[in-house]
Every structure is written in structure tokens, then in C-alpha cells.
Amino acid sequence: MKIKVEEILQQYPQAGRDSLIPILQSVQDSIGYLSEESVVQVSRYLKMPASKIFGVATFYNQFRFTQPGKYHVMVCRGTACHVLGSATVLEEVEKCLKVKPGQTTKDRLFSLEVVACIGACGLAPVISINGEFHAKVTTESIHSIFETYRQKEV
Amino acid sequence: MDLNIEVNNNVLSARPGDTILDALNRIGMKVPTLCHLKGLLPTGSCRMCVVEVEGRKNLVTACSEPVTNGMKIKTHSARVIESRKTIVELLLSNHPDDCLYCERNGSCELQKLAEDLHVRERRISGNKNNYRLDVSSASLVRDPAKCILCGRCVRVCEEIEGVSAIEFVGRGSKTFIGTSFNHGLNLSTCVNCGQCIMVCPTGALKEKPHIDEIRTKLADPAKTVVIHYAPSITISLAEEFGFKPGQNIGGIINAALRRIGFNYVFDTSFSADLTIMEEASELVHRITTGGTLPMITSCCPGWVKYAEEFQHEILPNLSSCKSPQQMMGAVIKSYFAEVEGINPADIYSVSVMPCTAKKFEQQREEMTQNGISDVDAVLTTRELARLIRLFGIDMDNIDPELADSPLGTRSSAGKIFGVSGGVMEAAIRSAHYFITGKELLKFQVNAVRGLAGRKEAKIVIDGLEIGVAVVSGLKNAEILMEEVKNGRNDIHFIEVMACPGGCINGGGQPIGTNEESLRARMKSLYEIDEHDAIKVSHKNPYIIELYDKFLGKPLGHKSHHLLHTKYQVRDVN
CATH class of the missing domain: 3.30.70.20 (Alpha-Beta Plaits)
Known part of the structure; x- marks a missing residue:
């Protein structure tokens, strides 16, 4: 992981603090999240305090600080989904996975993220698991959806 | 050329380059601020200082808006007051409300703003x-x-x-x-x-409060509770009790501490003298034997931790001397314990410091002898005021007393440790004596005095030119250290204090410390120096006695063991 971040940093020679966000994006693309170790590496490279980088990164929704699970679950909380009850959907997903948004399950199978709109309003309320959309979910269907993924792993 | 501005229908003058806030403050008008910090660039984020400017649709932040000629300002119109009040109401809306x-x-x-704006x-x-x-x-x-x-x-x-x-x-x-x-x-x-x-x-x-633990020890008859206070305490505590800023109330503090129940009251300025004996000797030793230069002071624990974190290359430049607080602690639990025949484990040693970093320094593992801490608890100036109030001491009607012997007598060189440049000046006085065997004709070293963040001077001692620099505020230290690392070699001795202006502006000083009170405190310390008979650390009779009876000589074996320390590289982010 350390080497991967090192490789990314080498693509930004003489970078200043204006390169911070592109670097963080590359790091997240490469290792899936912003680990503490990677933030420290970036901080040393840009000669910028780690607290500042953490401050910037937490400002944006796009950055995560925990390792994503094998299946990354995105619950849409856009307008159309909201109208059709996505608050309840999120609650149910949290209950089913026993994690809060931004967290990963203990078995590292699922991670949960809340997004503003994934552009599938016709399918509301919608959740996406590793890019695969599940349309018009209900409190009942949620459990069977996750059960299917769990079965794959047995 | 001055500009004319109209404030609440009064024509007044302002200077070009002023912000509205600067201009208003200069003419004695107050606008409330929250995010504003004097000396730093304005951010204008809290909106507390908004004023109405004719021709502008929205309210304008006084802290960030430059004045222009003919500007018409309303500082307390109904709209302005309503807006400020709403901001305070919003700030209070999610506040814990546990003021009592x-x-x-x-x-x-926040409390004051709420009151002033009639929330x-x-x-x-x-x-x-x-x-x-x-x-x-x-x-x-x-x-x-x-x-x-x-x-x-x-x-x-x-x-x-x-x-x-x-x-x-x-x-x-x-x-x-x-x-x-x-x-x-x-x-x-x-x-x-x-x-x-x-x-x-x-x-x-x-x-982090230490009062409760100290009260427990005060009530424990098996413990000998010893307290000593830093040089700047006697002139900064005054403000907490309504004396005029900078007033020296050392004698009153001695009496108050005895009334509270401390068994012995000492003055950390004594160990500041001790620090000078060791540090000036170390400087002379480094200069004459080709040691690592520039030598940098180590009495500020904030600076020491900063160096351990960010300035690994210059750790060998740090003086190995412990700070006055720790030297005092070490001497109390060795020399004093021996003289009084008390088991060091039965001594509870408290220091009063203008500083929060001293609480960290006190619990460093290097600051122990045989598993016993040199210092057991640290009170800030604010905590001392609280302790005095808690014990019902009437500071207005208590007769001043002297500190205890043998660790309560100081030279005025030890006293000026409290202000940025003081350690440097005290060290120069003694270094001059150590090198030439003669005293300085004029003790005052004006070049290192004052509240500037950085001061430099060239001192000539017996034909030897010594470059000295004094910085306060760690940002200033960082800049100087970069210069040193980049090869600047005309400086031989550097004093660093983490707080701007030195300990008189420490993080443990009374809330509300401002430039005016800082100047009063500085003036007071230099006045003490002016009037005192003993102006050099090496003439303090009790320091001489301490070396004669116990320590031997500066940098000797016993000193090395008790009064010197080492540093560690810290890996933190």
C-alpha cells in the first residue's frame, strides 16, 4: 500500500498544495480509501500538516477513511428516492448490515455509503451494490438482496 | 494623508489602508468581534462586526473592509444590532448552556456578547x-x-x-x-x-486541572508539600485580583501560599539562576571546545516538544539543561530533602507556571530520579488564582512575607526569565563573567529586549564576537531554524520561547491578556531588575552555597545527573 502511494506521488513532481485533491483522488482510486498511513505520506510529500489534509478530505463526501468492504453499498438519498421512502431504506440497510454510513462490516464484506443521487430516479428508491442497481427496494427485499450476496461467499 | 469618514453622522478621520474596524477602534468606537485576531489577516467569517455602509446593499464586515474617503458608516443601526443579535442567538441555539x-x-x-446585545x-x-x-x-x-x-x-x-x-x-x-x-x-x-x-x-x-490532587496532598499529614512559582507569576497574578497590571505581588503570594497550607514556599527564579549557571557554562564550553553551535535554549517545554517533532536535525543544538521548573524539582528532592532530612518520596512538589506545556514536561519520563518525579503537579496562573479564592485568602489584606530558604532567594537575572530575551540577557551576563572573570559594566542588553517576535544582536566579550538571536512564537523559530540549517553560521546562541513575548504571555496566564497587560508585565520585570542589588545569577549567595555544599561545579558529575536531560525524536502527525 505504501509503495502504491509512493508511485502516485511520483506522478506529481514538485507538487504544491493545489495538487492535494487530485492526489487524494488518485490514492483513493488506487487503495480504495484514504488510510491514515497514506495521508501521512501525502502530508510529508506536500509539506502540509496531516490535520489540514484530514480537514480538507472530510469536507468532501467523496473521500472515505475506512477500507471499503468487498461489496460497496450506495444508498441513494436524492429527491425522488426520498419521496419514495429512502430514509426508511437507509434505516433498514443500517439495521441489516449493522453499520453506519462510512463504515464497513466486521467481516469486511459490506461497506455503506450515502449518496445524493445516482441518476436512476425512475427506479426509486434505489440502492447500488458494486455498481449493480437494485430498483424499487422495500424493507423486505433489502434483506433478501443482502442474503443473496452473503450466500455467494459461503 | 488622512481620509474623512462619516460614522453615525460624525465626520472623523481615518488612515489609508485601515480597515473599518481599525479606524473605529482608533477613534474609540467599539464593534463586537469574534473571529478577529489582532495581527493576523481577517477572515470575516463570524459576521459579528458587520456595519452598514451607505450605498452597499448588504451589511459589511468591519474587520475586512478597507475604509475609503467619504465612506458613510452606521455602526449601531437597528438593522446592524438585529443582525448581530441573531448571530449570537444562533450560536447559543446549540450551545450546552451550562454556564454555571x-x-x-x-x-x-459569548456570554458577554449575549449580555451586551440583550439576548x-x-x-x-x-x-x-x-x-x-x-x-x-x-x-x-x-x-x-x-x-x-x-x-x-x-x-x-x-x-x-x-x-x-x-x-x-x-x-x-x-x-x-x-x-x-x-x-x-x-x-x-x-x-x-x-x-x-x-x-x-x-x-x-x-x-488540565491539578487543583484537586494538590488539595488531597495538602490534607495528607505524611506529605511535605512544597510549592514554587515561576518568575512571571508574581507580576501576572495581580490582574486576577484587581491589582493594576504588572504589579509585583510576590510577598503577598508567599503569605497566601502558606495560609493555604503549603509547608515550604520557594521561588523558581532561584532555579532560573541555577539554569543560567549550567547553561552559560555549557555555552562557554561549546564555544571554547568546538561543540555544536548555535546552542539553543531548552527551558521552554513547548519549544522542546516542537523541536522533537519538527526539527530533528537541531536536537544536538539544544542545551542539555533541564528547565528551571525541573531543576527546582530535582534540587528539592535531593539537596533540600537532604538538608531537611525528609525522604524524597514523602515530598509532594508543586510548581506554579504561566504555562500549560509545563504540565506535559512534568510527566516526561526523563524528569525522574529513581522512579520519583522531580515535580508532582503544576498549577497555571489561573489555577493558582482559583486555589487562592477557594481557600478564602483576602489578597488585599494580607501582609507580604519572604519565601523560604535556601531555595527562595534569587538574582534579578533569574527574574527576567519571564520575558522573551530574558534568558539570553541573564546568560550573557554570566557568560561574560565566566569568560573574562569580570562583570559587565552595563548589565542591560537592550538589543534583546522588547516584544518583537525576533531580535538579533552581536555581543563582544573579550574580543570574542558572539552572535545571539531571540525568537518567540514557534513560527518565528521555524524560520530561524531553516536559516541555520541552510548554513547561517554567525549565530552562536539562540533563545526560543513558544509563546509570543515569552512566559508573560504564556498559555497559563489570566484570560484577557492583551498587549497592554503584556507591556505592563514586561516593564515590571525590567523594573525589578533595575532596582535589585544582585543582577547576576553567579552572585546569588544561595546558588554559590548550593554548588559549595552539594553540586560541586557547573557541568560537574552531580549537575549532569540531576540538572541535565536528553531529548527524543517524536514521530507524530
């Missing part, structure tokens, strides 16, 4: 902030629930101290001030200087 239990009750800026009913009520206390640090306690996000601590930490231990985390209504990855302050780069406390408008930041 709050450390800053009575010295809180007398709860018009807006929101969800109360709910964050965990951060008690991880040895020196500071952080309560993000009371934070109103003015950002002054973040700015001081970054722009004055160059540390950036804290930052805004998150966004919108969920923003809070936190450390990197939300670790406790103890795992951050925080150097414990406490400047964040000094600028915090509310009770979100305070020192």
Missing part, C-alpha cells in the same frame, strides 16, 4: 452539541460541545505556532474542530503551549 458549571463563567466572550430569551432552539471531551493531553482539555467554530485556535496554532495540531473537520452544521483522524490531542503534533486557550472565546479549551 463552566470554567469560563464570567470570562466568556434575554430563547428565540431559536436547536439540537444541543454533543461531542466527547478530549482529556487525552497531559496539558489541555478540549470540549468541542462548547466550541462556536470561530477558528481562532486553529489560526493561532498554524500561523503563530506553526504546529497545526487542530483543524476544521467535516462540513456545514456537522463541522467541528478536531485533530488528524480524530485522535486525541496527545497523539497529535500539539506542543501544549496553550495559546489556543488564550484566544478561545468560550470554555471549549482549558488546562
Whole structure:
């Protein structure tokens, strides 16, 4: 992981603090999240305090600080989904996975993220698991959806 | 050429380049501020200082708007007052509202604003902030629930101290001030200087309290409780009790501490003299034997931790001397214990410091002898005031007393440690004597006096030119260290203090410390120096006795064991 971040940093020679966000994006693309170790590496490279980088990164929704699970679950909380009850959907997903948004399950199978709109309003309320959309979910269907993924792993 | 501005229908003059706030303050008009910090660039984020400017649709922030000729300003129109009041009401809407239990009750800026703006009913009520206390640090306690996000601590930490231990985390209504990855302050780069406390408008930041533990020990008959106070305490505590800023109340403090029940009262200025004996000897030794130069002072624990974190290359340049607090602690539990026939384990040693970083220094593992801490507890100036009030001491009607012997007598060189440049001046006085065997004709070294963040001078001792530099505020130290690392070699001795102006502006000093009180405190210390008979550390009779009877000579075996320390590289982010 350390080497991967090192490789990314080498693509930004003489970078200043204006390169911070592109670097963080590359790091997240490469290792899936912003680990503490990677933030420290970036901080040393840009000669910028780690607290500042953490401050910037937490400002944006796009950055995560925990390792994503094998299946990354995105619950849409856009307008159309909201109208059709996505608050309840999120609650149910949290209950089913026993994690809060931004967290990963203990078995590292699922991670949960809340997004503003994934552009599938016709399918509301919608959740996406590793890019695969599940349309018009209900409190009942949620459990069977996750059960299917769990079965794959047995 | 002065500009004319019209304030509330009065024509007044302002200087070009002034902000509206500068201009108003100069002509004696007050506009409330929250995020504004004198000396730093304005951010205009709190909107507390808004005023009405004719021709402008929106209200304008006085702290960031430059004045122009003919500008017509209304500082207290109905619209302005309503706007300010709403801001305070919004800030209060999610505030814990536990003023009666709050450390800053009575010295809180938010409380004052609410009072000044006549906020007398709860018009807006929101969800109360709910964050965990951060008690991880040895020196500071952080309560993000009371934070109103003015950002002054973040700015001081970054722009004055160059540390950036804290930052805004998150966004919108969920923003809070936190450390990197939300670790406790103890795992951050925080150097414990406490400047964040000094600028915090509310009770979100305070020192880690040691009062309760001290009270327990005071009540324990098996313990000999010894206390000593730093040079700047006698002139800064005055303000807490309504004396005029800078008034020296050392004698009253001695008496008060005895009434509280401390068995022995000593003066840390004594061990400041001791520090000078060791440090000036070390400097002379380094210069004459080709040791690592420039030598840098090590009496400021904020600076020491900063160097351990950010300036690994210059750690060999740090003087190996312990700070006066730790030297005093070591001497109390060795020499004093021996003289009085007390088991060092039965001594409870308390120091009063203008500093929060001293609480960290006190618990460093290097600061122990045979598993016994040199110093057991540290009170800030503010805590001492609280302790005095708790014990019902009437500071106005108590007769001054002298400190105890043998560790209560000082030279005035030890006393000026409290101000930036003081350690340097005291060291020069003794170094001159150590090199030439003669005293300086004029003790005053004006070039290193004053509140400037950086002072430099060339001192000639017996044909030997010594370059000295004095910096306060760690950002200034960082800049100087970069110069040294880049090959600057005309400086031989550097004094660094983490707090701007030195200990008189320490993180443990009374809340509300401002430039005026700083100047009064500085003046007072130099006046003491002016009037005292003994102006050099090596002439302090009790220091001479300490070396004769116990320590041997400066840098000797016993000194090395008790009074010197070593540093560690710290890997923190």
C-alpha cells in the first residue's frame, strides 16, 4: 500500500498544495480509501500538516477513511428516492448490515455509503451494490438482496 | 494623508489602508468581534462586526473592509444590532448552556456578547452539541460541545505556532474542530503551549486541572508539600485580583501560599539562576571546545516538544539543561530533602507556571530520579488564582512575607526569565563573567529586549564576537531554524520561547491578556531588575552555597545527573 502511494506521488513532481485533491483522488482510486498511513505520506510529500489534509478530505463526501468492504453499498438519498421512502431504506440497510454510513462490516464484506443521487430516479428508491442497481427496494427485499450476496461467499 | 469618514453622522478621520474596524477602534468606537485576531489577516467569517455602509446593499464586515474617503458608516443601526443579535442567538441555539458549571463563567466572550446585545430569551432552539471531551493531553482539555467554530485556535496554532495540531473537520452544521483522524490531542503534533486557550472565546479549551490532587496532598499529614512559582507569576497574578497590571505581588503570594497550607514556599527564579549557571557554562564550553553551535535554549517545554517533532536535525543544538521548573524539582528532592532530612518520596512538589506545556514536561519520563518525579503537579496562573479564592485568602489584606530558604532567594537575572530575551540577557551576563572573570559594566542588553517576535544582536566579550538571536512564537523559530540549517553560521546562541513575548504571555496566564497587560508585565520585570542589588545569577549567595555544599561545579558529575536531560525524536502527525 505504501509503495502504491509512493508511485502516485511520483506522478506529481514538485507538487504544491493545489495538487492535494487530485492526489487524494488518485490514492483513493488506487487503495480504495484514504488510510491514515497514506495521508501521512501525502502530508510529508506536500509539506502540509496531516490535520489540514484530514480537514480538507472530510469536507468532501467523496473521500472515505475506512477500507471499503468487498461489496460497496450506495444508498441513494436524492429527491425522488426520498419521496419514495429512502430514509426508511437507509434505516433498514443500517439495521441489516449493522453499520453506519462510512463504515464497513466486521467481516469486511459490506461497506455503506450515502449518496445524493445516482441518476436512476425512475427506479426509486434505489440502492447500488458494486455498481449493480437494485430498483424499487422495500424493507423486505433489502434483506433478501443482502442474503443473496452473503450466500455467494459461503 | 488622512481620509474623512462619516460614522453615525460624525465626520472623523481615518488612515489609508485601515480597515473599518481599525479606524473605529482608533477613534474609540467599539464593534463586537469574534473571529478577529489582532495581527493576523481577517477572515470575516463570524459576521459579528458587520456595519452598514451607505450605498452597499448588504451589511459589511468591519474587520475586512478597507475604509475609503467619504465612506458613510452606521455602526449601531437597528438593522446592524438585529443582525448581530441573531448571530449570537444562533450560536447559543446549540450551545450546552451550562454556564454555571463552566470554567469560563464570567470570562466568556459569548456570554458577554449575549449580555451586551440583550439576548434575554430563547428565540431559536436547536439540537444541543454533543461531542466527547478530549482529556487525552497531559496539558489541555478540549470540549468541542462548547466550541462556536470561530477558528481562532486553529489560526493561532498554524500561523503563530506553526504546529497545526487542530483543524476544521467535516462540513456545514456537522463541522467541528478536531485533530488528524480524530485522535486525541496527545497523539497529535500539539506542543501544549496553550495559546489556543488564550484566544478561545468560550470554555471549549482549558488546562488540565491539578487543583484537586494538590488539595488531597495538602490534607495528607505524611506529605511535605512544597510549592514554587515561576518568575512571571508574581507580576501576572495581580490582574486576577484587581491589582493594576504588572504589579509585583510576590510577598503577598508567599503569605497566601502558606495560609493555604503549603509547608515550604520557594521561588523558581532561584532555579532560573541555577539554569543560567549550567547553561552559560555549557555555552562557554561549546564555544571554547568546538561543540555544536548555535546552542539553543531548552527551558521552554513547548519549544522542546516542537523541536522533537519538527526539527530533528537541531536536537544536538539544544542545551542539555533541564528547565528551571525541573531543576527546582530535582534540587528539592535531593539537596533540600537532604538538608531537611525528609525522604524524597514523602515530598509532594508543586510548581506554579504561566504555562500549560509545563504540565506535559512534568510527566516526561526523563524528569525522574529513581522512579520519583522531580515535580508532582503544576498549577497555571489561573489555577493558582482559583486555589487562592477557594481557600478564602483576602489578597488585599494580607501582609507580604519572604519565601523560604535556601531555595527562595534569587538574582534579578533569574527574574527576567519571564520575558522573551530574558534568558539570553541573564546568560550573557554570566557568560561574560565566566569568560573574562569580570562583570559587565552595563548589565542591560537592550538589543534583546522588547516584544518583537525576533531580535538579533552581536555581543563582544573579550574580543570574542558572539552572535545571539531571540525568537518567540514557534513560527518565528521555524524560520530561524531553516536559516541555520541552510548554513547561517554567525549565530552562536539562540533563545526560543513558544509563546509570543515569552512566559508573560504564556498559555497559563489570566484570560484577557492583551498587549497592554503584556507591556505592563514586561516593564515590571525590567523594573525589578533595575532596582535589585544582585543582577547576576553567579552572585546569588544561595546558588554559590548550593554548588559549595552539594553540586560541586557547573557541568560537574552531580549537575549532569540531576540538572541535565536528553531529548527524543517524536514521530507524530
